[in-house]
Amino acid sequence: MNVGQAIIDATTEVFSTMLMVDLEVGKTIEGRGGDIPANITSMIGLGKDIRGMLAVHCPASVAKDITGSFLGMEVTELDEDVKDAIGEIANMVAGNMKISFAEDGKAIEIAIPTTIIGDSFRTSGMFGAHRVVVPFTMNGEVFMIELKYICSNGD
């Protein structure tokens, strides 16, 4: 299974269906990399055959754009609505990833998203986990989807 392509397919479907936005897709990054700059990150835990975490990392501008498009109004600050909207993006991308992994014979259970806002933070996952990051551009600004995971069957 091409996990990077699955992230791309999952994410572009969410944005085209719910926001009517066609995203530009950047180059997939695999393995360890530098810090991901973000003002808001929504993480969703994965369990069963694929254990780990899917995260949506957004600069403030993208997070406000997404929320404004969802709600049909201008959003000027990172508030509870923005946390909720980015969490819902994480939820729907994870849901689509669940379908992709199921087609590959792997079952996933999805937790409820957790969202944090800040200027300086980093997230860390399990030792030895696979890491795949895909950058996307929306209205000229970049946000990233990151998947850190371990297959229970050792794949």
Place this chain on the structure above:
Amino acid sequence: MGKNVLLVDDSSTMRKIIGRSLRQAGIDFDNIYEAADGLEALEVLENESVDIVLSDINMPNMDGISFLREKASRDAIKDIPVLMISTETGDDIIGEAKALGAIGAIKKPFTPDKVNEVLGPLL
């Protein structure tokens, strides 16, 4: 007399999107009630006149499956139809929801057309 709908989702954003999708699909309700989880939904159903429920599955406090199970045990509200709107699409969990009385399911993400296609014939 018009119809009333209850939207059950822990995301306030998603409740707003579903409400907007109903309007864009041309489905008008007199009242749109909201609940953030199954517990709140049961309280609304016990106190308001609701014709149909659109419910998420993965929610804190009481999830959509537990909500269906509890609702089925209460005579006053057990016959109110529930349509699931969720990222969950697996045959196992949707099958369990239908076994507990759900009348169908819409996958997130969704379009207003999809909402109309599934919900329209049920009203």
